[in-house]
Amino acid sequence: MKKRLFAFIGLALLVGALGFYFALSGASSVALAQDEKNPSAMQTEGGILDNIPLTIVFDVAIDARTFRLNKSGTLLDARRGDGFIVNGKIYPGGSIPRGGTVVNPGPFDLDTAPGSVGAWVCRGTFSYDISEILAGAHPHLFATQYHIFNDGKSLAHEGPEGGAPQMRVIIGGTGGFSGAAGEVLEDPLGVNKTGLFNIRLTFKIKKKSLR
Secondary structure: OHHHHHHHHHHHHHHHHHHHHHHHHHHHHHHHHHHHHOHHHHOOOOOOHHHOOEEEEEEEEEEEEEEEEOOOOOHHHOOOOOEEEEEEEEEEOOOOOOEOOOOOOOOOOOOOOOOOOEEEEEEEEEOOOHHHHHOOOOOOEEEEEEEEEOOOOEEEEEEEEOOOOEEEEEEEEEHHHOOOOEEEEEEEEEEOOOOOEEEEEEEEEOHHHOO
């Protein structure tokens, strides 16, 4: 009698365990199927790929002819605290060769160089008098730069610039760059035919910041 009772109890436990297993498997299958329909749901927060920044490189040729101080005068009249605005053109990274100085500008010509992918605008404030800058003081200024691309996207970043490689912070964007966050390294390349600088900008954008 006892053997039959133990056998019955053992069988009941086995059936219960199997039922729980299949119920759990079914729930997992449904969840997996839903995740396959929505790939973003399968990505774990803080995954390895999410932590690898999107790296993009652009060159900029600054057009000295567009430079204006918030007071009258030329670039040679700039003093610490003076505001300014200047424009330029954006090119794919590696388009502009290094070389050229203020005294002996390089041959890169904004008017004839092909391949521009957008317009560049910079507004900011000088951190040194122009005499100190010409003597080697840097960063020359603190400014906000806007990259307005021909395809409708844009990027904005701010921080120090001039005189040496400078690290800046990405503060946003529009279009495919909406919500962009990260950092950008600005590297001076030299001076173009108009008499102002060429720069190379290496953007490292946090992928999860893009909307």
